[in-house]
Amino acid sequence: MTTPGRDLQTFAQELAPLLPGPHWRAEYTRYSQYEDQFPYESGLWDTNHLSAAVADLVLEDGAVLTQEATGTRLYLIRRPRHPDQFLIGAYAPEVFNVDAYTNVDAPDGIAVPDHAPTAADAIAQDFLLRYQAALDQVRRAHAGQAPDxxxxxxxxxxxxxxxxxxxxxxxxxxxxxxxxxxxxxxxxxxxxxxxxxxxxxxxxxxxxxxxxxxxxxxHPPKTALPEFKVAAPPARTAVPSARRR
Incomplete structure (x- = not known):
């Protein structure tokens, strides 16, 4: 599938150093055949456009952006039928047991424009915040802690x-x-x-x-209330340490 538009390899190299945090690197791969893209589908933490594109369409290429310090791995591809956009999402960390992900919504990937600074802002202010929130939930579940x-x-x-x-x-x-x-x-x-x-x-x-x-x-439990009358409020006695529910 030949798609006109911005070169993905160049875009990935421009995008990596603009992402928040130190030491992001981009690894570009061109797929010579359909089967070459299959390994990149495994582990994608996405239930929307990104995973659907990887599973259902023949892709030309892709790039993995990795932050060495945290192990965060993002996957970048061209957005099908939108030559001026890319799709980016994340891989689920493999260090947690599968059950820890059960009740956590995937931080679905987003579409970004082919202008690296604008794309980096969208990734930092939207996607990575949701990714980190979901990851925190997984960590808590993995540790057996109650949800925050x-x-x-x-x-x-x-x-x-x-x-x-x-x-x-x-x-x-x-x-x-x-x-x-x-x-x-x-x-x-x-x-x-x-x-x-x-x-x-x-x-x-x-x-x-x-x-x-x-x-x-x-809401507090409903109780039967007397009809209101204009009267001075009664003197308060002991104040509870907390409102009762």
């Missing part, structure tokens, strides 16, 4: 409280305006307009997902 998650409770009075166990999860909460309340033993959000709260939770959900952290939304 934030448990957020939305109370009837509009209060929003969250609990997080890991440093990355706590950092997301703090960056979005939560502060730790020692009485509640949770991170709480100062009074915020409801619509703004919804937007904030959606934004945080995306940030947490990008880091491989789950977000669980809960």
């Amino acid at each position: 998650e934030v448990i957020m409770t939305w109370y009837a009075d509009g209060a929003l409280a969250a609990r997080a166990a890991s440093g990355p999860a706590m950092n997301v909460l703090i960056a979005n305006g939560f502060h730790y309340d020692t009485d509640e033993r949770a991170y709480v959000l100062p009074d915020t307009e409801p619509a703004a709260q919804v937007r904030l939770v959606q934004k945080m959900g995306a940030q947490l997902t990008q880091r491989g952290i789950g977000l669980i939304m809960r």
Whole structure:
């Protein structure tokens, strides 16, 4: 299959030193026959366009970009029917048992333009972040650890409280305006307009997902409430150390 467009070998050599982190190298291979591309399909951590192209189409060539320090391996090919684009994705590290990947979504590869600096930005700001998040989940599963998650409770009075166990999860909460309340033993959000709260939770959900952290939304148990009457609030007695769910 002859495809006009940017030379893949040159593009791979330009792209490698622009990727984040030190010591990326590109290894280019031209496939003289269809069977030559088969070994490059094995181990691809992708369920989308990249793995489909390698499995179903006859490719001319490809390149493997490897970061020596971490062992991260990326696979680069021309994007079929798009001469001004390439597809890039990753190989799953072989050091973890197969079961560790069972409940982890593959960090599917992306299409990038044939301009190396622009492609490097897209890889660093999108693909590699998702790859690292997925890899963190695999590491935890391999070590038998519980998945990292934030448990957020939305109370009837509009209060929003969250609990997080890991440093990355706590950092997301703090960056979005939560502060730790020692009485509640949770991170709480100062009074915020409801619509703004919804937007904030959606934004945080995306940030947490990008880091491989789950977000669980809960509401306190519903109880029968008396009809409201205008009256002075009762004096508070003991304050619980945490809101009860």
